[in-house]
Amino acid sequence: QVHLQESGPGLVKPLETLSLTCGVSGFSISTGYCWDWVRQSPGKGLEWIGSIHYSGTTYANPSLKSRLTISLDTSRNQFSLKLSSVMAADTAMYYCARRTNFYYDSSSYLTGGYFDLWGRGTLVTVSS
Amino acid sequence: NFMLTQPHSVSESPGKTVTISCTGSSGSIASNFVQWYLQRPGSAPTTIIYHDDQRPSGVPDRFSGSVDRSSNSASLTISGLKTEDEADYYCQSYDSNNVIFGGGTKLTVL
Numbered sequence: 001q002v003h004l005q006e007s008g009p010g011l012v013k014p015l016e017t018l019s020l021t022c023g024v025s026g027f028s029i030s031t032g033y034c035w036d037w038v039r040q041s042p043g044k045g046l047e048w049i050g051s052i053h054y055s056g057t058t059y060a061n062p063s064l065k066s067r068l069t070i071s072l073d074t075s076r077n078q079f080s081l082k083l084s085s086v087m088a089a090d091t092a093m094y095y096c097a098r099r100t101n102f103y104y105d106s107s108s109y110l111t112g113g114y115f116d117l118w119g120r121g122t123l124v125t126v127s128s
Numbered sequence: 129n130f131m132l133t134q135p136h137s138v139s140e141s142p143g144k145t146v147t148i149s150c151t152g153s154s155g156s157i158a159s160n161f162v163q164w165y166l167q168r169p170g171s172a173p174t175t176i177i178y179h180d181d182q183r184p185s186g187v188p189d190r191f192s193g194s195v196d197r198s199s200n201s202a203s204l205t206i207s208g209l210k211t212e213d214e215a216d217y218y219c220q221s222y223d224s225n226n227v228i229f230g231g232g233t234k235l236t237v238l
Binding site for chain 1: 160161163165167171172173174175178179184218220222224225226227228229230231232
């Protein structure tokens with residue numbers, strides 16, 4: 001059975017870097033799937049943050065791209081999120097998720113698929 | 129930028145059927161697959177429909193999805209409503225390499 005578990009500080013100061021890790025058990029992340037981050041501000045909807053293909057190719061929400069780093073750590077079977085220069089608007093529940101059934105379309109865009117597994121989420125508050 | 133618009137809330141009685149719409153802002157929503165997620169308070173989302181009309185194993189057939197090219201919209205239909213269906217529902221699709229979520233619809237079963 002595959003499980004995803006987010007971990008990281010629950011409180012980050014403004015202008016610092018938010019760092020989260022998603023530990024994966026039951027499956028080797030270097031052998032398949034895309035591994036994504038999704039967040040949800042309090043009382044708001046879901047927002048896609050970004051994705052990393054098991055090959056290491058990354059994709060980012062254009063609104064976050066300049067501040068975002070997503071990476072794989074295959075030795076620890078986990079993937080990570082770093083979001084720099086955080087602001088109060090980055091306060092949210094952060095979820096990691098596994099994307100399956102994706103493919104590359106005729107324009108070589110990564111598309112299709114769905115999030116078949118989610119972590120339970122971790123709340124990150126940005127405050128001094 | 130491509131956006132997905134959902135009604136903020138819908139309500140219906142137990143045993144009835146409800147449909148939640150998801151309208152694309154431009155182009156054709158049928159150009160990319162649409163997914164639907166259910167989220168109960170305090171829990172992570174779960175997939176109930178993927179690739180327009182496919183149900184993951186374990187999702188009851190009371191849940192169905194469709195796409196209407198003429199209206200550039202997707203729909204989630206839930207029949208035989210149960211009180212446990214009360215939750216937030218999100219549609220999701222793609223635009224280039226990006227994942228796009230709708231704003232979510234709160235379903236009240238009363």
